[in-house]
Amino acid sequence: MSQFKRFFTFVLAGMTALSLLAGCSQQSSSGSTSQSQPSSAAPSGSPASSSSENPASKTDAAPSESQPASASSESAPAEPETGKTLVLYFSASGNTKAVAETIATAAGSELYELTPAEPYTSDDLRWTNPDSRVNTEHNDPAHRTAIAGELPDLAAYDTIFLGYPLWWREAPSIVWNFMENADLSGKTIIPFCTSTSDGIEGSVETLRGMAPAANWMQGRRFGENLNESAVTQWVNSLELEADGSSQPAAPEGTSAEPASTGTNALVVYFSVPEDVDTTGVDAIAGASVLVSNGTALGNMEYMAGIIQRETGADSYRIVEQNAYPRDHQPLIDQAQQEQRNNDRPAIAGELPDLSGYDVIYLGYPNWWGDMPMILYTFLDAVDLSGKTVVPFCVHGGSGFSGTIRTIRQLEPGAEVLDGLTISRNSIGGAEQEIVTWVNGLPVNQ
Structure with missing residues (x-):
């Protein structure tokens, strides 16, 4: 009997020990599971975790609307410079040339002279001779005096001073030739002429009909003898802007003959x-x-x-x-x-x-x-x-x-x-x- 009790006690102790060992093993297994829980961070290699793959962080990213993209080395050629002023003129005796050069100096403009392919001689210009060249040309309404060389590229000019002597109260036919072969659409034209007495209005009306899409400003007549002060004051009164644009033209019907130059x-x-x-x-x-x-x-x-x-x-x-x-x-x-x-x-x-x-x-x-x-x-x-x-x-x-x-x-x-x-x-x-x-x-x- 006593031997049975000792055996039973031994078995009970063994079972208790096994129970304690099982509890320790369960605690150890529970700690390992808590350490292997997924973190809230994204896995490595995802876009959110890699700045090197995030388009928003790249230096060559698409530009925002507030910051222009850098120019490409293969971009289109730059547009030609505009806003410049040109003084274009024809002069037979030098009177109009003198006025044109004074205008160019006052306005900071470039110069271009319309030169006849066949220059005029003093005999050609003798208007009192009915058989002279100028009379023959004048009597032929279809005649257009040929221009030597190529016409200037007008693309860069917004404002053009157009000068000529008055022949029979009109611009000479070489000027008509230019007008009929030039595109003056959208440009500001400021006519000027030299004349002993006739006004410029009639000639401007004719030229305006040849370039109706241009912006024509009030013209100015100058006498045969150059008055640099009068020319300069007139140019300054036009108030040309730095980009070559000008103030609105004077209303139709107004006259500047003789125009005021500040003298009394x-x-x-x-x-x-x-x-x-x-x-x-x-x-x-x-x-x-x-x-x-x-x-x-x-x-x-x-x-x-x-x-x-x-x-x-x-x-x-x-x-x-x-x-x-x-x-x-x-x-x-x-x-x-x-x-x-x-x-x-x-x-x-x-x-x-x-x-x-x-x-x-x-x-x-x-x-x-x-x-x-x-x-x-x-x-x-x-x-x-x-x-x-x-x-x-x-x-x-x-x-x-x-x-x-x-x-x-x-x-x-x-x-x-x-x-x-x-x-x-x-x-x-x-x-x-x-x-x-x-x-x-x-x-x-």
């Missing part, structure tokens, strides 16, 4: 240079014409040019509607007949607006002891009240005759000074006399 003086003159062979003609002697710097000028035209140069005044040339004869005897015969008939020869074109001028220089030749009758036409049509009139005259021996008194009678409201008169036989050598006189006038002090 106007030189009005009448000159009829005779059509003589100027070969060998010096600057001292001549009937109604002299040669100055290689150019044939009427005596009054020459004198008016010096006055304009010294004073910076504007200029207006009185031109007859029906041309006077250019040969000496027929000219003086017609002048005498007009005087006997007390005629009033018609003036070509519109008269100038004198409202902006305080001083009027009035120039004329002495014909048969009086002013030419076309001067009476002018004085009958204008009111010079309140203005200072400064006469100047070229004569053949009679001085002013009674013309100063006549002007005072016709314009009683004006102050008429005594003026300056010079013999036609000495006008070519009288430049310094004219300069001294005009600078000594009370109106120029």
Whole structure:
């Protein structure tokens, strides 16, 4: 019995030990499971865990809308530079060229001269000869003077000054040739011309019809004698922007003839240079014409040019509607007949607006002891009240005759000074006399 109890006790102890060992084993197995739980981090190799594969972190990522992409080495060529200004002109005698060069300097523009494939000679330009080249071309409406060389590439220019002399109140046909072969759509065109008296409006209307898609600004006429100050002031008044754009054009129908340049003086003159062979003609002697710097000028035209140069005044040339004869005897015969008939020869074109001028220089030749009758036409049509009139005259021996008194009678409201008169036989050598006189006038002090 006692042996059985000892056996039973031994078995019970063994079972207890086995139970304790099983509990320890279960605890150890439970700890291992907790350490192998998946973490919340993504597995290695996933996009979220690898910055080297994350497109948002790459330096060559697609650009955002607020940051432009870098240029490609294979990008398209750059667009040509635009916004520049060009002064394009035709000049036969050099007058328009002088104005064009002054404009280019004032505007900081480039220059291009329309050059005829066949240059004009002095005989070609003799408009009083009905068989001359300019007359032949003018009489053929279909004629277009050929241009030498290639036309400029206008793509880079937004603003173009277009210059020319007036021939029969129009731009010469070489300018028409250019207009018909150039695309000026969207460009700003600023026309200018040189002329003794005719306005620019008619020629601009013709040119506008050749380039209706361009933006045409108000044009400007300049006289035959360059006035750099007047040209520069006009260019500055246009207020061209740095990119070549310009202020809006003046309203249609407005006129700038003669345009204001800031001066209060106007030189009005009448000159009829005779059509003589100027070969060998010096600057001292001549009937109604002299040669100055290689150019044939009427005596009054020459004198008016010096006055304009010294004073910076504007200029207006009185031109007859029906041309006077250019040969000496027929000219003086017609002048005498007009005087006997007390005629009033018609003036070509519109008269100038004198409202902006305080001083009027009035120039004329002495014909048969009086002013030419076309001067009476002018004085009958204008009111010079309140203005200072400064006469100047070229004569053949009679001085002013009674013309100063006549002007005072016709314009009683004006102050008429005594003026300056010079013999036609000495006008070519009288430049310094004219300069001294005009600078000594009370109106120029």
